[in-house]
Amino acid sequence: MITDQIKERLSSIVGEENVIASQAGRLVYSYDATPNYQSMPDLVVAPRNIEEIAEIVNVCRYEKIPIIPRGSGTNLCAGTVPTEGGIVLLFKHMNKILEIDEENLTVTVQPGVITQDMIREVEKRGLFYPPDPSSMKISTIGGNINENSGGLRGLKYGVTADYVMALEAVLPNGDIIRTGGKLAKDVAGYNLTQLLVGSEGTLAIITEATLKLIPIPETKQTMLALYQNMDAAARSVSEIISSKIIPATLEFLDQPTLKAVEDFAKIGLPTDVEAVLLIEQDGPHEIVERDMKKMADICTKEGAVSVKIAETEVEALALTEARRSALSALARLKPTTILEDATVPRSEIANMVKAINEIAEKHNVTICTFGHAGDGNLHPTCPTDVRDKEEMKRVDAAFADIFAKAIELGGTITGEHGVGMMKAPFLEWKLGTEGILIMRAIKQSFDPHNIMNPGKIFAKETRKRLVVSR
Amino acid sequence: MITDQIKERLSSIVGEENVIASQAGRLVYSYDATPNYQSMPDLVVAPRNIEEIAEIVNVCRYEKIPIIPRGSGTNLCAGTVPTEGGIVLLFKHMNKILEIDEENLTVTVQPGVITQDMIREVEKRGLFYPPDPSSMKISTIGGNINENSGGLRGLKYGVTADYVMALEAVLPNGDIIRTGGKLAKDVAGYNLTQLLVGSEGTLAIITEATLKLIPIPETKQTMLALYQNMDAAARSVSEIISSKIIPATLEFLDQPTLKAVEDFAKIGLPTDVEAVLLIEQDGPHEIVERDMKKMADICTKEGAVSVKIAETEVEALALTEARRSALSALARLKPTTILEDATVPRSEIANMVKAINEIAEKHNVTICTFGHAGDGNLHPTCPTDVRDKEEMKRVDAAFADIFAKAIELGGTITGEHGVGMMKAPFLEWKLGTEGILIMRAIKQSFDPHNIMNPGKIFAKETRKRLVVSR
Incomplete structure (x- = not known):
């Protein structure tokens, strides 16, 4: 619960104009691009710099208030939907390209920069930032880093993680850390940079990033x-x-x-x-x-x-x-579009597509499939209607079968969209109990009060795994 | 302390022939390629498979016995020297190339495989594994992964971390985990793969790895x-x-x-x-x-x-x-050779080399410098003699100045050699107190009894930082 007193403290940190408390204002941030998930935040706060973020964190950890960092909310795993109220943190004021370093081939940005804006800016200098999520026209770099976004050029050029060289972040205890550097080689301790990339806002709040660039292809x-x-x-x-x-x-x-x-x-x-x-x-x-x-x-x-x-x-x-x-x-076909992200080794693409078609038939649902064949990352997509409860049950069962099949073929439940709330119940299928346990231990070590984007990645209960019948 | 009873239990796990307890036998594993560090293990054990490793870990965690995983011991940070006795774990029986997958462009290996042997094997199929540490003729892949080894091709092709796609490992609690997969894209939870790469055997025992290959350049x-x-x-x-x-x-x-x-x-x-x-x-x-x-x-x-x-x-x-x-x-010049690994952004190479020469002059020591100019990873090297206590003090002071200067220029204390025991007292200079604290918390979450390669990465005390005078 956020009391008036807490609200006032937050307002005094970021300025009243940067706090949204109205019903209508909060509604906008109660969902993201993921269908079928919605839950209201208590407050929406837009800090102007890292110091303000550290202050907000210090308030929230004492008051046990959830913090949900959010870029443009284009993720497809319900990664930025609140689960138990709290504060949605916006980066609209922290949206500067701080430096393009042509000698070290890096760009340093604040998290709120729009991906495509940054790409265009570096391309003006003959440089290239390859990760190109389909949402790049509106997605932010901060969101891309938190979700470890992929894209169409992943096969040859890798994903967002492959381009993150250094991060500045606020930890759940209010500490500010700086990881990595403009360094192709750095083995000074554990790789915090890569631990934070793809951590979906559950470990820290990323406040600045230095990204690797390469010469633009001729x-x-x-x-x-x-x-x-x-x-x-x-x-x-x-x-x-x-x-x-x-x-x-x-x-x-x-x-x-x-x-x-x-x-x-x-x-x-x-x-x-x-x-x-x-x-x-x-x-x-x-x-x-x-x-x-x-x-x-x-x-x-x-x-x-x-x-x-x-x-x-x-x-x-x-x-x-x-x-x-x-x-x-595909979203035009039916009121609801469920897009998934099952990924298999490249050699299993044909088997996976065949299995998806069989699974669709078995559950009597429509599944269209497209995706990144070169890297095994497929997007089976189901045009459906959430209001049709009976069909939704079949859709749900079909996707469970698809995840199981992907794992059976040596794949994963998500290649580039993240776990969020949506795939949390399936994560243990991929990682095993042992994998989940050690990830939970890491989360606990960063965030003992579970204030950072709670309810994401880790599910209360793992879905029962059924054998895929064919 | 390892009692006779524990020794017998370990012998019953791996077979008596795979346990070395003799003074002479243990002496061999009391040091690695790093000059000036030596300390005896209580026992040297060579397991034959992952199950035996899990059993060993289970014995060690109850008895609080340190485990020091060791490849060929070519590291230059005293990363595989015991600090408080315990068991040196050898991978000489786990040295198979398990699979070369030409469709998914991967090679799956056990940790004991010699780097160059694997490189030659994949090159026979027209494939390429770029990381090429100078020690690759004798280093093992397991060692390369634990240290995140670099090499001469880092500028264009990156380091070991960039090629590790999946790991199998035994955790300090005896659990076996499998991370990643033959997958260019996988965002199912935290990036445990990259957390383990470069963790210097302090978090887990790596028992298998799937590495990315690329087509060999024409x-x-x-x-x-x-x-x-x-x-x-x-x-x-x-x-x-x-x-x-x-x-x-x-x-x-x-x-x-x-x-x-x-x-x-x-x-x-x-x-x-x-x-x-x-x-x-x-x-x-x-x-x-x-x-x-x-x-x-x-x-x-x-x-x-x-x-x-x-x-x-x-x-x-x-x-x-x-x-x-x-x-x-350089090692032929004097009885002792101290080789360092200070790394700076590429744009600072000239400044760094200049500073190294000035620092050498200031402390009246000889420092030869070579290294990877393209990625800013320099190896200032001091031919000296550990028996000359007075000179060693000056050498020590000179390298402290070099680390401080590297950090001042936006660099790091180690680009590719690791922290180990050698650079542990300087790690906080790079990471700050906050960075060290969160890394310690991660270590604690994996290894609450501190049995995995204790005394590495984290120093009892951080060296006092002096201002580099010029």
């Missing part, structure tokens, strides 16, 4: 390969990697997704094929030319009915923009 | 640039990176190191120049040609007195082998 080409059968598409993926080519992007869309995307984007995508691979390569001209030709040959050899390299940048951009719009496109 | 070229002044060499480094070239290797040797290396390797290295850059680029032919030419031009423009690209593979190999032998070469 050029890029985009190709679309169409298939009348999923296996041929999966074989193409395997064959490309086995032939020692690592494309920048290697995306997969199944027919239902393709149809939804074309209805939405209207760029003339074929809708009569079973699967599509969207392939990009970037790098020096000669190499891109060579790789694209090799990959086109492989796709044709493995049974693609059509392989087409985009002829202009406009055409290429339309293709990737269409792919990025997959979630929005 | 070709490689090597170049030597000679300078009559350090600033010109440093400017070349900056200019190369600013011109958006990331070479595979960008090494620096000063004149005293060069002289020692040439005396040792006798390959005709010039010894009358102030500094040398050893530069390598790998990748597709066209790109390597182009980058080498550009880099040669930059070096010349910035004042190199000679720039020479190796004409044959034999010549190139001789150059890199010579660089790799720097420590061995």
